């Protein structure tokens with residue numbers, strides 16, 4: 001007896017609207033990411049590449065810019081997906097995204113939104129759905145998307161962002177691309193709290209001679225810390241008008257983000273140029 005041969009339906013995935021939702025690696029969404037289709041390499045398997053989220057403690061209802069950067073030395077095209085959740089209830093959306101022209105919003109039901117009570121995702125724009133292609137075919141080094149995010153209107157506790165990034169090879173296909181995932185948790189700052197700021201032009205070279213005291217290099221001094229390129233910098237001096245910090249040792253050269261935190265409140269990131277031989 002032979003089994004009957006059933007014709008199974010063939011689903012052509014018409015991939016006209018960029019990546020599907022629920023692909024940031026968030027455990028609450030099943031932990032899946034772009035490697036469902038971009039499967040030449042395992043997720044996060046190449047230490048030369050990364051996806052980095054930059055965001056600050058939120059003041060309820062006060063918009064801020066969340067940055068997602070994808071990097072890899074060999075990649076030539078870029079993509080991402082970002083979501084924001086309540087740490088206390090990671091299946092629930094935290095705040096809302098306002099996508100700009102280099103971004104596209106997609107709700108968990110695969111519709112464009114507004115997502116109302118559904119979780120929401122922001123991704124790059126794809127030439128098939130937008131006149132503006134924010135995958136930037138042919139560009140090297142990496143790409144950063146700046147996403148406007150309105151936090152919850154009231155203090156709902158800590159928020160966690162999840163992102164997946166695609167450092168793609170610009171083949172126009174889903175092969176040869178490297179997928180990275182990350183997450184970032186931010187807290188809520190008290191409304192009316194004073195947020196520190198960095199004056200434009202306020203990041204300058206400083207002498208480091210006086211800093212090393214007994215071989216002790218703190219990354220926090222009087223509740224003040226500085227992040228350079230998302231890594232903690234060593235603090236030698238903190239006063240209301242000046243903070244001296246030694247950039248952490250990494251091989252990043254070029255534009256890096258400097259964020260100043262004081263007592264739990266963080267400044268906007270200031271982008272400064274970092275040179276290989278000038279770590280001060």
Ligand code: HEC
Pocket residue numbers: 013015019020023024033034035036037038077078079080081135164165166168169170171172173174177
């Ligand atoms: C359902 C399958 C599927 C998933 C999931 C998926 N992709 Fe893709 N992706 C494709 C296909 C097919 C292509 C090639 C055709 C095209 O560009 O539309 C592609 C192409 C791309 C490219 C261009 C690649 C190149 O080398 O030119 C980028 C960038 C990209 N996807 C980003 C992402 C990101 C970021 C995610 C996860 C958030 C993701 N994709 C998830 C199917 C998928």
